[in-house]
Amino acid sequence: MATNSKEIKIPAKVEQLSTVQSFIEEILDAAGASMKASMQISLAVEEVFVNIASYAYGGKDGDATIKVETDTDHSQVRITFIDSGVPFDPLKKEDPDVTLSASERDVGGLGIFLTKKTMDDVKYVNQDGKNILTISKII
Amino acid sequence: MLSIEKKTNGDQLTIALTGRLDTVTASDLEKEVDTSLESVKELIMDFEHLDYISSAGLRILISAQKIMNNNGSMKVVNVNESIMEIFEVTGFADILTIE
Numbered sequence: 001m002a003t004n005s006k007e008i009k010i011p012a013k014v015e016q017l018s019t020v021q022s023f024i025e026e027i028l029d030a031a032g033a034s035m036k037a038s039m040q041i042s043l044a045v046e047e048v049f050v051n052i053a054s055y056a057y058g059g060k061d062g063d064a065t066i067k068v069e070t071d072t073d074h075s076q077v078r079i080t081f082i083d084s085g086v087p088f089d090p091l092k093k094e095d096p097d098v099t100l101s102a103s104e105r106d107v108g109g110l111g112i113f114l115t116k117k118t119m120d121d122v123k124y125v126n127q128d129g130k131n132i133l134t135i136s137k138i139i
Numbered sequence: 140m141l142s143i144e145k146k147t148n149g150d151q152l153t154i155a156l157t158g159r160l161d162t163v164t165a166s167d168l169e170k171e172v173d174t175s176l177e178s179v180k181e182l183i184m185d186f187e188h189l190d191y192i193s194s195a196g197l198r199i200l201i202s203a204q205k206i207m208n209n210n211g212s213m214k215v216v217n218v219n220e221s222i223m224e225i226f227e228v229t230g231f232a233d234i235l236t237i238e
Contacts, residue, residue, distance in 0.1 A: 039221045098230030102204040110194040117228045
């Protein structure tokens with residue numbers, strides 16, 4: 001299967017979120033993604049990017065590279081996030097208990113859980129000192 | 140972008156959200172939740188024009204729900220299908236009162 005590929009390299013800062021989202025949305029629109037798939041991909045992208053922006057560089061400056069690949073038949077999108085920060089596998093984090101009541105609930109911990117639930121596949125590797133997280137979804 | 144519109148009717152407060160409730164905009168809603176709920180007995184969150192919510196938004200909703208568990212009640216109205224799915228996946232559909 002042939003694929004189209006586009007990437008951006010940006011500072012790993014939460015303020016860059018709208019730049020990231022515009023970049024992704026433009027590609028998803030061009031690929032004819034459904035509203036529902038677009039929203040879920042936006043959500044996963046936000047959760048992963050904010051995680052990198054918040055934790056990867058421990059408050060220091062650093063970059064994140066985001067590469068988006070779409071199959072030429074517009075059936076699937078694959079997004080890879082690369083940073084050179086502290087090695088961290090977010091998939092090892094235990095899922096929150098979603099059956100607890102409001103008062104028992106911790107207010108955090110839902111981001112990666114949502115990513116895993118809404119994407120078809122989420123993979124992490126640490127390679128050459130880089131964190132590489134790939135999410136993919138049929139659109 | 141998120142716009143927040145508030146309507147007070149006695150001790151009932153309606154907060155209507157338009158746009159995206161994400162990591163960047165959630166702090167605006169957090170300020171409202173932290174400062175506006177003191178004398179509110181019934182909180183209505185109107186999501187008719189809310190297109191998108193992320194975990195940052197969910198965090199604010201659960202904070203508001205915790206406050207309103209003590210003060211009175213809270214409900215979320217006019218939730219669109221994709222946001223409803225996020226509520227279902229995260230168990231928020233059971234925690235929140237959704238109409």
